[in-house]
Amino acid sequence: MAVNNHDEEILAKNNIIVTTFEKLWNWGRSRSFWPLSYGCNCCPIEMMASGAARFDIARYGYEVFRAASRQADVLVVAGPITAKMKPAVERVWAQMAEPKWVVAMGNCAVSGGPFVDGYSVLPGADTIFHVDVYIPGCPVRPEAPFQGLLELKKKVEKQ
Amino acid sequence: MEHFFVNTAHALVAWLTGLGLAPGWADLILLVVQWIAVIIIVILNITVLIWLERKVSGFIQQRLGPNRLGPFGMFQTIADAIKLLTKEDIVPSQTDRMIFKTAPMVFIIISVMLYVVIPMGDGMEIVDLNVGLFYFISIGSLSTIALLMAGWGSNNKWSLLGGMRSVAQMISYEIPLAFSLLGVVMITGSLRMSDIVAAQSNIWFVVLQPIAFITYFISATAELNRGPFDMPEAEQELTSGAYTEYTGMRWALFFLAEYTNLVAVSALMATVFFGGWQGPWLPSWLWIIIKTYLILNVFFLIKWTFPRIRMDHLMSFSWKFLIPVSLANILLTGAGIEVLMRMGW
Amino acid sequence: MYGTGLLKGLGITLKHTFEREITQQYPEQMPVLPARFRGNLQLDFQDCIACEMCTKVCPNGVLSLESVRDDKTNKKKLMSYSIDFQYCMYCNFCVENCPKHCLHFDHNFELAAYDRENIKKVYQRPQELVTDLPEEIVAAEEKNQKRISVMIGALQKDAPKILGKLLEDEEKGKVLAAALASDQDKLEKIAVMMVEDIEKAKKVAGALANKAAKDHPKEGNVVA
């Protein structure tokens, strides 16, 4: 929902409750991203590391890695999307319940990376859906997804 | 403090009868109030409990767990609840809609019904049934139907497999569960919860019935579908088992019901094996809360320590080990009671 | 004996429960990185001799540069250098091959961006190094700068007329001028475009005018 400042001023004059609820929902949503993981080899390992003791994604409350797409909020694409995998990813994305977001993690997901010229790899996750946050790196450090998710948090709070 | 809740209930009934209501109706209203209180307690308690499990699992792995929202991250569950409430509610098109939609409600209703007989303090049962323990077991056995409904209604292979697994597991483990409690019943000579608590004023049944306690603990873990017996949910092979197709609040209801069951079983364990609300100095309702939470922590520790065990091992463990052991325990208890009675106890 | 292994396992987890947590609280407490950690690729602009060793060795075509030849010294001068980081795989070839050691990886790993365009990093020749270039280029650059500043001045003085001419539609020019009156940045960008590439400027101005007409139909009329 796009409520810009101008609208918010009008709403604030007439019906302040609407804006507060929006804020409450965005507060809840932005603090409880449950990731649905997708990946191939190296970035997912870093993602697992981010759930482990030294990095601990649980501090932000994002540690609930769901296996079922219906219950997840953020699709973390951590690997190249191959042409064969494309229908599966699209299906999983369609299965997720709104509100949902996509985070492209690692250079293969951002742009296709070294495989960008290959016949079987899509040049980036944004060829099939709108990506909210790009996290470049090859592979990314375990802290980088934290930064990406915190950026996403800022974005969701402003929604 | 000891009789605070009991006195409040008496005052409410007295006030209602003072208004000119028949005693039967006053009792009914009290019952409704107690139900609402139980539901509120269940929901609040689960908010704390999920936070606690995340925190405990963190500490076990030398992590910190949620710590950003509120003191020690206590508002994390609230954020999750808000998110789940505002998630889109998907009912897939090929499902059996009636069954799909009613399954979570059936599950949560059955779980809340378990609280009717648990003595939450001195004289604080909602209903002190003369078959209280049996009520707990038989109502608990109904939750298999909710899982079957969820598994069937989703029209999804994983859901169906998960539902069938959970039913096979729950039916097998119900037998040792009931048999292990029989030893306690034989010593007490009553199925009434208050009698069982009163019989433990000198010595806890965990000392008299260690085998029964262990079999009960294992089969209760399996009955709750908790790790290491969480085969029905097995994320690696069945995505989420029977809950695969559920989104947002419907899924949250299942989750809520599972934790409700967990608390109910822990409270029953505290009542049957650890002296219930009895304890020195503190008020009785505080004692049962303390005991329940200690047992819950043991459940958490077990879940986050052991890997999931295989389905066939799970079944054969129940049929070939737990059932014979719990039967032998009954025999042993009977013989012991007979011998002690002959000796003139 | 059955069960001792289970108890041992429980004991281990229980022991760890009461040990000190080893978590690093990331945003507040940055990780201690090894010296050779490869984070973000950086260029020291002054040292680069535009030899193109890096662009040739890069397996993924991450690096590209523009340079001009100084005929007097017969040496290349770097004009701009772009690192499209989204294709990089941190192989370090460019760093190893750089003869002047002007490329290096720093320790910054916080590269998350909302747009793919923002990942690409472009180094323009800094203003103080422009004088270092061959004369005719410097002269051309100076002339260009002068024209741009003149254009900006003109635009600030009489925007509706100039924009109207650019768009070949006086009404539109007025609307756009009103919309841009509060937006100095955009005005300057249009001025630069008008000097460098008049066709592009026309296109951009047209789009902006249409948008302005759609957003604030009334305000435009009031000014007119």
Place this chain on the structure above:
Amino acid sequence: MSLNDIVFIALAGITLLAALGVVLSRNIIHSALFLVLTFLGVAGIYFQLNAGFVGLVQIMVYAGAISVLIIFAIMLVMDVEPDQTNLFNQSTPTIMAGGYVSVLLAAGLAGAIWFTKWPLSAVQVGDQGVEKLAGMLLGPYVVSFEVAAILLLVAVFGAILLAKGVEDK
């Protein structure tokens, strides 16, 4: 109308409606689930008659175990469209024969209920049902109780034997 009557009417209504649902559902899984509801309604009536133990046995054995077994069996053997698993027989003779039998049964039951004198016992049903039941089962009727137990054991062994099959030599 007292509270007791309202509860009874509610329970009986649920039971009857659920029983109708068992018969009329076209989906056999729905029938089985309505059967569970019927069992629960009957258990509720037992509770109202102060026979808590029997009611709980009804819940545990019928609703919790037998109906689950029925649903399980249906799920294991079914491989057709679920909406066509519990169809009505359309042939006229069958419908007429069935109607005749059900009218006869209903009339018989109604007559039996109508003409029986229901004596009201002066003795209040106490809270001690379980103890009395236990005393009966393990006192005067211990032999029949044990015979039933042995019968069930034999049945279990037979089932295992049938399931495992006999090895050819």
